[in-house]
Amino acid sequence: MGITQTATQSRIWALTHAPRGGIDVASELRRLMPRDRWLLELLHEHQVFTTEQIAALGFDHLHTARNRLVLLNQRGLLARFRDGVRPGSQQWRWTLDLIGAAYLAARNDEPEPKTAVIRRRINRLASWPGLAHQLGTNGFFVDLAAHARHTTGAQLGVWWSERTCRTVTGELVRPDGHGLWTEDGHTCSFWLEYDRSTEKAHQVTAKLDGYAALHRATGLDHTVLFWLDSPGREASLRARLAAHPAVTSGTLAVATAGSGTEHPAGPVWAPLEATDRVRLAHLQPPST
Template identity: 40%
Template sequence: MPLSRTASLLAIYPHITSRDRLLLQLLDDHQVLTTGQIHRMLFAARRTCQLRLNELAALGLVERFRFPRDGGGSQPWHWTLGHNGQRFQAAAHERPEPTARSSNQTVQRLSANPHLTHLVLTNDFFVRLTEYARRHAEARLDRWWSEQVTHKQYLTITADGHGLWTVGDITVGFFLETDTGTEALGSRVVAKLKKYGDLIRHGGARYPVLFWLASEQREENLHRLLPGQHTTVPVATATHASDPAARVWLARGSTSRVPLTELPSDHGAPIAENPNYDNGVFLL
């Protein structure tokens, strides 16, 4: 591909496919995805994925970085928007065009973000749902909101993500809390439920809060700390080793695991009838 990273956007347009545009939008929305995650969502063959990502990098549409693994080897390549990718997304959404310096700073700050592992893991939850939907015609991920968009829409909610998941004619909304095993379960994890309860009491969505946990031991410990069964906020748990689309979710007070579509989910009062809803957000 002869075009350089400094080529004008108009010169790059003939090389941008619809799949490329989808990838650029995903990276714009969710900041970073690994090679494996992009492959599972958008490509049939890993080699084809790798070649295409290298071509997009040559055009300056994406950028990549990775770190060594403790004990040897390397982590997977992490992909984010390159300068031309940031320019393209800015044009598509009528945002100010970034300078080369600001684009470079964005990539550097992301790569050095101490919460990068948490972000990649959170994204992987939704990647797994997307991958499942690719293989099952009756399933689809209707909504995948980042932490930033979720907070903007619900104000007091600090979920790591929000989604709407449909299988057949059943749609379930949920808030995701990704656990990496570093936070105290009682003082930090369980304490998060108060804000979800406040949202429900003000007429907001009564979506289950999904705690996606680092280990089975963490899951067992969390259930021992959860409040009693008859509380406002529906809660379910599963571990990173499980497929979130499968029958893996253990609801509070339950002894059997169920799929997402069997968890209680209420979208709340219609916006027009909810006095606490104003211009896309709940006023709590």
């Protein structure tokens, strides 16, 4: 089997054809370490991570992560891609390649994936306009998970992708993610809106209509978090969000953070009904 680099919009290293004799998942199982299987599951749920994100999630050293990822790429389990940027190099982005997708399909008793289908998926992901948003959303949860790895009493108990969120929210609202964060005995369950200033303020505010409808339909009282890319963006949105009927009635608890550089577990969250910032775990559900 050959892994080649293609000169498209992005530099992509992935299988171009199936191995001679077909995909031998059984043989690959003998070489998969528990951390490899964990990573395949993670990519199946969340699509794409950078090298640094994967290292933060499951490795003690960046170079160890790089070496393992390259090996998994050479074996056709993972594909990697990045844009050609100058000066310097962009971080590699990692996603499932043919053998990795075949392993998951076999485990789930699903049809074996076709090389052309996987290749198209990788190409679409590499050129996807929403890639930066997806990496940013994943990075938010990576920061929490990495913090929990090294902090006693901290845990990211739930981490759902947008796709998994939709199994609960349906068409009412489209959160970028859902999490359950615990630290020092305090817990916050939340929906995440990861904002990169690509939508107008009224469009962002209108999302609360969907969260209010979801609350009425299901009774879920998760706090709605708006992770914003600048203090200016936060300031421009807070008044609009605070005036929403679902907020003024106490139906929804909403908090914002607007530096874009602080750690999401820290005291960066400003509930709409307060001025002081608190740690993520200290955010409270709606009062009604």
